[in-house]
Amino acid sequence: MWSMQKGLRLLLLSILIGPLAAVGSQATPLEQPTGDVLLTVTGAIENTNAPGQARFDRAMLEALPQHSFDTITPWTDGKHQYEGVLLKELLQQLGAKGSKVVAHALNDYHSVIDLDPIRNYPVMIAIRADGKPMRIRDKGPLWILYPMSDYPELNHQRHHPAMVWQLNRLEVQP
Amino acid sequence: MKIQQLLRYGIILVVVTLFATSAVLSYQRHAETVTQLALAEKTGAWASSELDGELRRFLHALEMAGAGRITREQLMLRFDLLWSRMEVLSIGTEAEEVRNLPGAAELFSSLWQQMRFSEQALLALEPGNWDYAQQVAQPFRRLQTEVRAFNVRSFQGSPNLSAAEPIGFGLSMFGLLISGAILVVLVVRESARNRLQALLDELTQLPNRKYLNQHLAEVEGRAKLGGHRVGLLMLDLNNFKEINDSLGHAAGDEMLIQVSKLLRAAVPKGQMVARMGGDEFAIVLEQGVDQKYCETLATCLSNEIGVQIEVGDNRVLASVSIGVSVYPDDGATLSQVLINADMAMYMAKRDPAQAYRLFELQMNLGLQRRRELAEDLRQAILTNHLDLHYQPLVRLDTGRIESVEALLRWDHPKHGMVSPLEVVAVAEQYDLALELNEWVIATACQQSLVWEAAKLPPVKMAVNISPAMYTKHDLVGSVSRIIDYYGIKPGRLMIEVTEDTTMQDIESSPDILHGLHRLGVELALDDFGTGYSSLSHLKKLPVDRLKIDKSFVHDLNNEPKDLRFIRTILSLAKSLELEVVAEGVELPQNLTDLTQEGCTLGQGYLFSKPVDADALEKILRDQQQGIRLPPWSDGYLNRAI
Incomplete structure (x- = not known):
């Protein structure tokens, strides 16, 4: 009975985050950051480089597959090009098992991001805007951005709080 | 149904x-709307309050740096x-609203100015240099007051409700309204039904007594007009x-329903x-x-009920009693x-x-008399204003008094002598039977x-007991208590x-009679021959004697004499080993005939009419002194023979 329940739970889990886990488990172990740590990931993750944590410096983040899109935002004028890593791929890399991510910012702001609704969107942790690293003054150094121009439905008040600028910590919740 | x-x-x-679906939907809509509203708020007022917070945190950091507690970084x-x-x-678009607030442009511009101006000074700040830090902080503090004021203003700005899209409002609201309306209709219908139900009899769905009384008031108004x-x-x-008792209450209910349907069908609509x-x-x-119409309908109804009632598998012989009265002929x-x-x-x-x-005025008078009698009878029993007279039963051979029968007498102050039959009837009708019978015993x-x-x-x-004592009360208990109380030998009582009384409820009476018999009380079957007792009943009942009804004795007075019944009863009694008393012995010839037929006991005017206790005491005393009752004392008997 117990094993059945356990099996069922595993099945459910793998349905939910199966794709994440599959890639994550094959990923290479994390190296240690050498520069300033820009991002710390905690919570339900498998790959770590510190007790319970995965710490990234800029180089590590830039070593991950890079993506880019152009988008407008309610907090900027005009369209800009943003480059960075996809949230999805970062979580896969860490073998994250969770349905939610709490994104914390330098200014102590935080926002809970439900992963399921954005599963099919290339949600990005932007590292560069218009090819340049972002300063804190320009909502950097990391900014969670939704491709609002490519997917206008994402440009909705419902999603705006999730686009955390000055991101410095992610907490993966089961 | x-x-x-x-x-x-x-x-x-x-x-x-x-209702539930609509409620859940509208809750969800509501929650979403609230979120949206909150978000819409954030975009405006929230941003300005964040500015306030950020400025405060910066000033705090400046102080901390001045105190040397944090680094320049x-x-x-x-x-x-x-x-x-x-x-x-x-x-950006989000802060557009805030920017458009009055005073925003000036405030932001002076803030930008101050920040740009102070940037170099900040970069030059040595942690721990308190005065320097204070100096840098000074202009920001002044601005902070303005930011606060601005913050308050932007909060007071009318919340932009239109920013929240009305989502699915119509559908869920429509559901709520519809289900609410249906519920209201149901409640109204139900309460109307309940009101009606309170006026209808549950079983037959006919109007009940309450409804009838309301209806009568209306009808009276109309009739007067x-x-x-x-x-x-x-x-x-x-x-x-009887049907309830023998076939069960379900059958009784079924019968009531059928009768009600039949009545409803037979009586004109309205x-x-x-x-x-x-x-x-x-x-x-x-x-x-008019009277004729009522009579016709009454006849009709009684005929139909007599013919048509069938209950379950049983064909029940129903019959009905109908009383008719007409307004205003019979009452005002x-x-x-x-x-x-x-x-x-x-x-x-x-x-x-x-x-x-049909109602007759006489009935009303009769009723009034009975009510009066009932009221007074209650008092008479309590105050001992009733009387017993005693009539001797004598041995026909010796003329000795064997027993006396106690007979009720009531001399009513207004109505005079009231017959025992009426007293008993009144007592039974007004629930005084127990008191009356216990008084007699x-x-x-x-x-x-x-x-x-x-x-x-x-x-x-010998005492007479009224029917209700068998059917309603505990006769055996009453007798046993009274015997104990007075310490009288049971054999004396x-x-x-009466045959009718006993036979009416033959199912329960044997128990009562056996109960009395066990007490040692003797039992006599009164008015024998007039009732419906069968031989088998007679065998079952523990009676000690039969009292031949006086009508049979009177038969002896006719020419030619009819001795058949007397003979039959006497031989029956002999074979059942019962004593026989002949009632209504009035003529000396009766005495002779009865003696010849082998009857041993008699009662009647020939010996003595019922007399009061004193008179009977005298008779007994006379007997003690050898003075016998008339037939034996004055030669009457000898003459007749």
Whole structure:
């Protein structure tokens, strides 16, 4: 009975985050950051480089597959090009098992991001805007951005709080 | 009924589901709207309050740096964050609203100016240089006051409700409204039904007594205005109790339903048929009423009920008693006419030959008399204002008094002598039977003791018991208590049971009679030959003697003499080893004939009429001194022979 329940739970889990886990488990172990740590990931993750944590410096983040899109935002004028890593791929890399991510910012702001609704969107942790690293003054150094121009439905008040600028910590919740 | 009920539950289920769904939907919509509103708020007021917060945190950091508690980098982070906040407020669509608030442009501009101006000074700040830090902080503090004021203003700005899209409002609201409306309709319908239900009899769905009374008030009003007659019929089933008892209550209910349907069908539409309760129905006739019409309807109804009632698999011989009274002929008010009809019905019930009775004024008087008598009888029993007379039973051979029969006498102050039959009837009707019978038994026992104490020859004391004592009360208990109380020998007491009384309830009477027999009380079957007792009953009952009804003795007075019954009864009694008493012995010839036929005991005017206790005491004393009763003392007997 117990094993059945356990099996069922595993099945459910793998349905939910199966794709994440599959890639994550094959990923290479994390190296240690050498520069300033820009991002710390905690919570339900498998790959770590510190007790319970995965710490990234800029180089590590830039070593991950890079993506880019152009988008407008309610907090900027005009369209800009943003480059960075996809949230999805970062979580896969860490073998994250969770349905939610709490994104914390330098200014102590935080926002809970439900992963399921954005599963099919290339949600990005932007590292560069218009090819340049972002300063804190320009909502950097990391900014969670939704491709609002490519997917206008994402440009909705419902999603705006999730686009955390000055991101410095992610907490993966089961 | 079943289908209706299912339908009702179905509707309620659907409505509740609809309501619940709509409620959940609108809750979700509401939650979403609230979130949206909150978000819309954030975009405006929230951003400005964030500025306030960021500025405060920066100033705090400045103080900490001045105190040497944090590094320059930490301070610059706060400064960058403040800068970033200013950027957010200065560009982009989200902060547009805030920017457009009055005074915003000036405030932001002076803040930018101050920040740009102070940037170099901040970068030059040595942690721990308190005065320097204070100096840098000074202009920001001034601005902070303005930021606060601005913050408050932007909060007070009317919340932009239109920013929240009305989502799915229509559908869920529509569901709520519809289900609410249906519920209201259901409640209204239900309460109307309940109101009606309170006026309808549950079993037959006919109007009940309450409804009838309301209706009568209206009818009376109409009749007074229109000057027309109103006929009231009261109906009561004659054998309802028996059917209930023998076939069960379900059958009784079934019978009531059938009768009510039959009445409803037979009585013209618009004329009320009501169930008064129990097996009593009332009919109110308003149209074309005269006595003849009422009589015709009554005849019709009694015929139909007599023919048509079938209960379950049993064909039941129903019969009904109907009382008829007409307004205003029989009474000045409808309530009086209702009472009249009830009384007429009661009279019809007493006469098995008549299915209905029209009300007669005489009935009312009779009722009044009975009510008065009942009231006074209660008092008379309590105050010992009743009397017992005693009639001797004598041995026909020796003329010695064997026993006396106690007979009730009531000399009413207003109505004079009231016959024992009427006293018993009143007592039974007004629930005084127990008191009356116990009084009779107790008084008789007392008298017996008085005579015993006076050393008079021992005689048995016979008392009559009224039917209700068998059916309603605990006769054995009463007798046993009284015997114990007076300490009288049980063999001295004899109870006379009328054949009818006993046979009416043959199912329970044997127990009672056996109970009395076990007490040692003797039992005599009164008026024997007139009732319906069969030989098998006679064998079953523990009776000690039969009292031949006086009608058989009177037969001896005719020419030619009819001795057949007397003979038959005597031989029957002999074979059953019962004593026989001949009642109504009035002529010396009767005595001779009875003696010849072998009858041993007699009672009648020939020996003595019923006399009061004193007179009987004298007779007993005379007997003690050798003075015998008339037939033996004055030669009357010898002459006749």
